[in-house]
Amino acid sequence: MSIKELKERHGAAEAAVNALKERLRHKRQLLLDTDMAGYSRAQGRAAVSFSSTDLVCCRTLQGHTGKVYSVDWTPEKNRIVSASQDGRLIVWNALTSQKTHAIKLPCAWVMTCASGPSGQYIASGGLDSACSIFDLNAQVDKDGNLPVARTLSGHKGYVSSCQYVPDEETHLITGSGDQTCVLWDITTGQRLSVFGGEFPSGHTADVLSISINSSDPKVFVSGSCDATARLWDMRIASRAVRTYHDHAADVNAVKFFPDGKRFGTGSDDGTCRLFDLRTGHQLQAYSQEPYDGGDAPLVTSIAFSASGRLLFAAYSNGDCYVWDTLVAQVVLNLGTLQNTHEGRISSLSLSSDGSALCTGSSDKNLKIWAFGGHRRVI
Template identity: 80%
Template sequence: MSVAELKERHEAATAAVDSLRERLRQKRQMLLDNDLVGYSRTQGRAAISFSSTDLVCCRTLQGHTGKVYSLDWSPERNRIVSASQDGRLIVWNALTSQKTHAIKLPCAWVMTCAFSPNGQSVASGGLDSGCSIFNLNFQIDRDGNIPVARFLSGHKGYVSSCQYVPDDETHLVTGSGDQTCILWDVTTGQRLSVFGGEFPSGHTADVLSISINGSNSKMFVSGSCDSTARLWDARIASRAVHTFHGHKGDVNTVKFFPDGQRFGTGSDDGACRLFDVRTGHQLQVYQQQQQQGDNSADSPIVTSIAFSISGRLLFAAYSNGNCYVWDTLVGKVVLNLGAVQNSHEGRISCLGLSADGSALCTGSWDRTLKIWAFGGHRRVM
């Protein structure tokens, strides 16, 4: 078979796949006879009353000399770990703003960090294609650094995200630019399962984000540059349980809903989406309406998301420095932290909610982190 014939067959196959994909999209659209906002409207639900006095910046954490890329709260809610382009992890006391640890990383190009469930260790990953584990109880060396307790090596691309399995200090999941996710045994450094890669149901581009289901730690979801999110079961690593379509750009961030039955996504296309794990259907899109004449390509991208502990609020960080607080039921923005006093001066790259829901932390390319405290009854919203 000649090269011209192979090229012709490839083009025909590509056209057939595109046609099937469009028919599948139309079929899904026919099944979506309603969305969350539409149903809430029939129930007479109104947007909650929420103002800048209900979420106030109470602390600014300063100490990084480079852009902040990632953060995570400790389970006991009073510590935060952050990763920066300055090549350091900093562990902060969220109550006093003091630094308890400043860890110089083997690879300065860090992209992700995470606390262990017992709060005694932190993990980080980046362009060195591995995940470094640091025991915060280790003695510092003569240069003032904490040595690497374990280095998880096995990915063939950068490590974009990492998360410990809830209530299990020995297991951790990573996502990578090699299009795979890996479940690790931290104590031995061994790979337990690889998700994707050569398997046909895996991602076809870089994995950018992961989120483990807090209600069922065997399940996790991943977001990718292939514009999809995929649901995985650690017990059947050979294939994704489900693939979720809808975004028109890289899926930069994924986060499970508090009940574990739904999850949210944020994308380069400027939209957040809410999907149902059980049905595979999209429940809602959260996106500001474009003004007439605006170019959608110029829309700020969603960099990070988090849900309040009840799921009523969705916090979404954007590349233009905005941080919207969405009412998930009515699909409206009830507050923009980017427009209030003491807001960040640059791209908000990461955010996270404390374990008890009493505070939100945001990290930015302006080299700072900010802690936003909820007032009164807002804590449990």
């Protein structure tokens, strides 16, 4: 068989697969007679009343000299860790705005950071294809730098995301440009499980984001450049439990809903979506028409409020919408407030008690947004 004939057969097979996917998507849509917003409105539910005085910028954290790529609020509600293009991790006291640690990274091209359950250890990863672990209680070296406590090496592509397994200081999951996620034993530096890769149910493009279910820490979800989100169970190595195909572009952000039964996504297609773990169906899409009629801004990061009633979504144009998840309506845009960032918001993180939101931006700053009065419970 000639190369030309092989290419023709491959093209025909690809067209057939795409046609079957479209038929499947159409069939699934026919089964969905309504979405969450439609049902909520039918039940008389209205959007939560929310104003600029209910979520205010109470602090601006300045100290990075490059774009802030990632922020993570430690389990201690007064400490935040941030990673920046300046090649440093900074640990902040959120109450005083002071820096408690400024860590020079072995690779300046950092993309992600995460705090361990105790707050003593932090992790970071980037274009060096490794995940570096730091012990904040360790002694600095002769140059005043905090040494790397452990390096997790094994990925064949950049490390885009990392997260400690809840309540387990010795286990961490990373997502990578090599299309895989890996569960690590930090004590030994060994890979315990690889999710995806050459296996058929794995991602077919770079993994961009991960989120572990705090209600069931053996389950996590990943988002990828292949426009899918995939559900994984650590007890079932390599094979994805379910794949979610509803997005039309890269899935930049994934986050579990507080109850652990659903998860949210944010994508380059300009939408956020909410999925149900039990049925595998999309419950709701969150999108708005672009102001100028052009392409919708990309979603860069998402976070849920403590109850899940609010979805915070950061966009590439500097907006940060606060969505009412029940009725799919924007109740506030942090990007229009007086003390907002002057650049794109790249990362969001909520405090452990749900009382404040931290945003990191390309303007090199972090901002802390505090909920006022009764809004603390949302």
